[in-house]
Amino acid sequence: MERFKDMHSSKTEEKKIIFSLILALVPLVALLLCKLLNSDAELLQFIYDKTVGIPAVTSSESILLSKAMDVYCKTAPFMAVIVFVLFLESKSLIRKVDAKQLVKGFVSCCILLSCAVYFFMFSSVDLHHSKRFLSLFSYSDYSLTIFYVSLYAIFYLFTLAFLFFLVRIAEMIKER
Numbered sequence: 001m002e003r004f005k006d007m008h009s010s011k012t013e014e015k016k017i018i019f020s021l022i023l024a025l026v027p028l029v030a031l032l033l034c035k036l037l038n039s040d041a042e043l044l045q046f047i048y049d050k051t052v053g054i055p056a057v058t059s060s061e062s063i064l065l066s067k068a069m070d071v072y073c074k075t076a077p078f079m080a081v082i083v084f085v086l087f088l089e090s091k092s093l094i095r096k097v098d099a100k101q102l103v104k105g106f107v108s109c110c111i112l113l114s115c116a117v118y119f120f121m122f123s124s125v126d127l128h129h130s131k132r133f134l135s136l137f138s139y140s141d142y143s144l145t146i147f148y149v150s151l152y153a154i155f156y157l158f159t160l161a162f163l164f165f166l167v168r169i170a171e172m173i174k175e176r
Contacts (some may be wrong), residue, residue, distance in 0.1 A: 019082045021156055025149055027072055032145045035065045044068045057120050057151075059127040059138035066127070066138075069148040074121055074156035084163045099172055106165040113158045122150060 035041050044064035051071050058066040119125070127138035127147070138145035 016087050017083070017157075019158065020037075020079075020087065021153060024076070024079050024156065025152060028069055028145060028148055028152065031065060031068050031072065032141060035062070035141055041065075047071060054126040055122055057125045057127065059144055060137045061128050061138045062141055062144055066144055066148075069145070073148055076152045077117075077159040080156045080159035080161065084160060097168075102165065102168060102172065106162075106169060109158065109161050109165055113162055116154060116158065119154075128132055128158065 003040040031044070034043050041064055044067075048064050051067065054071065054074075056067055056070040058070060090146075125134075127134050127144075129135070130138075137143045
């Protein structure tokens with residue numbers, strides 16, 4: 001019976017994560033609608049003007065939309081921290097595992113997250129002039145939105161995983 005409670009609480013936490021991610025992705029869709037419904041897109045121009053000095057992954061095909069979406073994607077780790085602190089119970093998603101596996105997962109998560117953060121948050125890249133796979137996303141506003149939704153989800157989920165690993169490792173150290 002206790003195992004069933006653990007499974008139920010885990011499913012509740014997973015639902016919280018997915019629901020909060022969907023809510024966090026709404027502004028990206030709103031930015032796309034802003035671009036599609038308003039050809040001038042004063043909001044996008046305002047965001048571009050205020051963030052011109054920030055490194056960004058943009059598309060020269062749709063510079064205003066891509067810059068606004070990129071700036072919003074940079075908020076994903078902060079949203080993940082807020083959701084983790086306010087809504088999630090860290091014990092319910094990570095069950096007791098071997099310390100070696102936990103450290104191995106933590107190191108892997110750190111490496112992947114740091115590479116993604118460096119490439120997509122601290123460097124300027126034009127998707128249109130980039131490698132073949134990334135340049136595919138730059139040709140339409142819809143594919144560009146899919147790219148930024150994916151990017152946001154990756155940062156959000158990896159940050160949550162990092163936090164869960166961090167808390168679980170701290171608990172294991174405290175138990176010893």
